[in-house]
Amino acid sequence: MVKIRFADGAVFGLKPRKIPYSVHDSEDTGLLLRVSPQGRKTWMVNYRSKTGIQQQRALGKFPKMRIAEARSAAQKALPAADHPLAGVESDVPLV
Numbered sequence: 001m002v003k004i005r006f007a008d009g010a011v012f013g014l015k016p017r018k019i020p021y022s023v024h025d026s027e028d029t030g031l032l033l034r035v036s037p038q039g040r041k042t043w044m045v046n047y048r049s050k051t052g053i054q055q056q057r058a059l060g061k062f063p064k065m066r067i068a069e070a071r072s073a074a075q076k077a078l079p080a081a082d083h084p085l086a087g088v089e090s091d092v093p094l095v
Contacts, residue, residue, distance in 0.1 A: 006033070006067045014041065031074040033062065043070040045077050 003026040004010050014023060016039040025031040030046045041062035048054050059065065059073045 006031075006070075008067065011041065011062055011067065015039075025071070027071075030078055031071060033070075043073070045074045047078055 001024055002021075003024045005026045011033060014033070014035050016035060016037050018037060020034060020036050022032045022034045022044070025033075032044050032046060034042045034044050036042070043059040043062060043065055044056050045059055046054065046056055057077065059070055059077070062070075065073075
């Protein structure tokens with residue numbers, strides 16, 4: 001698992017590869033950026049449901065959603081009581 005401190009320069013510098021890959025934020029648990037072979041960068045949040053199943057949810061696309069917005073959305077998503085993503089709006093469909 002690759003971890004970096006997300007900053008504009010670091011995120012803009014991530015290049016597409018032949019297969020999709022994820023880069024995790026060294027500061028926030030659960031926040032990651034998925035980079036597609038076409039160069040799309042999508043903010044995601046990893047979480048474990050109450051039943052113990054690990055899941056992911058798309059939060060938005062970079063650069064439309066900036067780093068601070070992604071961190072805020074991830075922090076709001078993780079502590080929710082019934083479902084970690086209750087009330088989190090996303091312009092990206094569920095993954």
